[in-house]
Amino acid sequence: MDNVNPMFQPRENDWAEYRGENSEGDHRSGSKALWVFVLLLVLVLGACAYYGYSAWKKQNIQLGQLFGSQGTVSALGQRVDTAEAKLHDLSGGWEGVGQRMTKLEAKVEGNLRQSRTYAETLTQQLQRQISAELDARTSVLDARLRQVESEQTAQRSQMTQVEADLKQDIKQEIGSVREETGRDLSGVRQQVETNSHDVGALSQRVDRERVDFELTKGQIKELVPGVTLRVSGTNPMYQRYRGSLWLLQDHRTLWLRDQSVHEPVRFFHKEGGEPYELVVTDVTQKAAVGYLLVPAQQDDVVPGQRAAALVSGKE
Numbered sequence: 001m002d003n004v005n006p007m008f009q010p011r012e013n014d015w016a017e018y019r020g021e022n023s024e025g026d027h028r029s030g031s032k033a034l035w036v037f038v039l040l041l042v043l044v045l046g047a048c049a050y051y052g053y054s055a056w057k058k059q060n061i062q063l064g065q066l067f068g069s070q071g072t073v074s075a076l077g078q079r080v081d082t083a084e085a086k087l088h089d090l091s092g093g094w095e096g097v098g099q100r101m102t103k104l105e106a107k108v109e110g111n112l113r114q115s116r117t118y119a120e121t122l123t124q125q126l127q128r129q130i131s132a133e134l135d136a137r138t139s140v141l142d143a144r145l146r147q148v149e150s151e152q153t154a155q156r157s158q159m160t161q162v163e164a165d166l167k168q169d170i171k172q173e174i175g176s177v178r179e180e181t182g183r184d185l186s187g188v189r190q191q192v193e194t195n196s197h198d199v200g201a202l203s204q205r206v207d208r209e210r211v212d213f214e215l216t217k218g219q220i221k222e223l224v225p226g227v228t229l230r231v232s233g234t235n236p237m238y239q240r241y242r243g244s245l246w247l248l249q250d251h252r253t254l255w256l257r258d259q260s261v262h263e264p265v266r267f268f269h270k271e272g273g274e275p276y277e278l279v280v281t282d283v284t285q286k287a288a289v290g291y292l293l294v295p296a297q298q299d300d301v302v303p304g305q306r307a308a309a310l311v312s313g314k315e
Contacts, residue, residue: 031098031101031105034097034098034101035098038091038094038097038098041090041094042087042090042091042094045087045090046087049080049083049084049087052080053080192262195262208274208277208293208294208295208296209293209294209295209296210291210292210293210294211223211224211291211292211293211294212289212290212291213229213289213290213291213292214287214288214289215229215230215231215287215288216231216286216287217231217232217233217234217286217287217288218230218231218232219231223292224292224294225248226247226248226249227245227246227247227248227276227292228245228246228248229243229244229245229246229278229292230243230244230245230246231243231287231288232244234283234284234285234286234287234288235283236283236284236285239260239261239282239283240258240259240260240261240283241256241259241261241280241283241288242256242257242258242259243256243259243288244256245265245267245278247267254267259280261280261281261282261283261290262279262280262281263279263280264277264278264279265277265278265279266278274295275295276292276293276294276295277292277293278290278292278293279291279292279293
């Protein structure tokens with residue numbers, strides 16, 4: 001990372017300069033105050049010595065009389081000389097103190113420079129460390145983001161593939177269902193045509209009379225003398241119907257329960273002969289359409305005959 005956040009760049013130079021200036025100012029102020037104090041003390045001591053010496057010269061006689069002898073004056077002069085020597089020694093000591101203060105200032109300045117250099121070094125190290133940590137964290141985050149993006153891309157491709165596969169499977173299933181349905185419908189049509197052909201052939205083979213009818217649901221109709229049909233219910237969805245046949249000759253009812261269209265219901269007289277055949281060809285919600293095949297030689301009804309139902313009929 002080339003750009004570093006200014007928050008992580010402390011102004012160590014300003015801080016070091018500020019500390020150095022304050023430390024140098026403090027030391028210089030202390031040195032100046034010390035020198036002023038030394039000068040003032042020297043001046044005071046010098047003034048005191050000068051004043052004492054002048055007074056001693058002016059009042060030499062008075063001092064001789066005051067102390068009573070020359071020895072006293074000599075002693076006083078020695079004391080004055082001693083005081084001057086002490087003042088001289090004191091001034092020399094203050095010069096040594098000044099030299100020591102100068103050395104101390106130089107030492108303090110050297111320590112300040114070292115401290116400033118050390119602080120700058122630490123600041124640079126901290127800055128490099130923070131930059132390295134930020135670079136490492138940023139690299140980890142970038143790697144994670146790239147991984148997440150690659151995973152999302154893979155998931156999108158998988159979803160696209162799954163969607164394409166599902167569409168293909170659905171199309172294949174729909175096509176297969178349509179083919180099967182078409183085959184079933186074709187089979188049903190063929191079977192219906194076959195049944196119709198068989199019925200037609202049978203009708204042609206046996207000399208019969210065909211009586212067509214159409215009955216609404218609940219209607220009762222005599223198809224031929226002695227044979228009465230009633231349709232009680234229809235199921236257009238499954239092409240089924242239910243009802244009953246009333247045979248007057250035997251006073252008997254043949255029940256038609258859940259009968260399919262194009263399924264013939266045959267019945268004949270007990271004494272023999274050709275059978276009757278009832279076929280319903282179509283049913284709607286309200287009606288049923290079909291025909292009844294009647295043997296030609298049995299058009300006239302003979303009283304006392306009994307009919308029996310068989311084949312496909314349900315009593």
